[in-house]
């Protein structure tokens with residue numbers, strides 16, 4: 098009989114599953130949308146950090162030069178390094 102009483106009491110609580118859906122929608126958010134840009138500039142191989150591209154000599158390591166067709170340039174301080182055409 099106790100079970101019957103629980104079932105009857107559970108009927109008004111049908112709204113609860115709806116709140117679960119709300120939580121799912123929040124968890125489905127993509128958080129790492131803009132975080133992958135800097136990762137493209139280096140690769141970790143066997144515990145070593147291998148940097149692709151070049152660092153800015155003015156700003157130091159951590160600031161990468163943007164690669165262009167004929168030059169690399171720093172977006173932070175404006176340093177530009179022209180590539181040598183062979």
Ligand SMILES: [Zn+2]
Pocket residue numbers: 153154155156157160171172173174175176
């Ligand atoms: Zn710089």
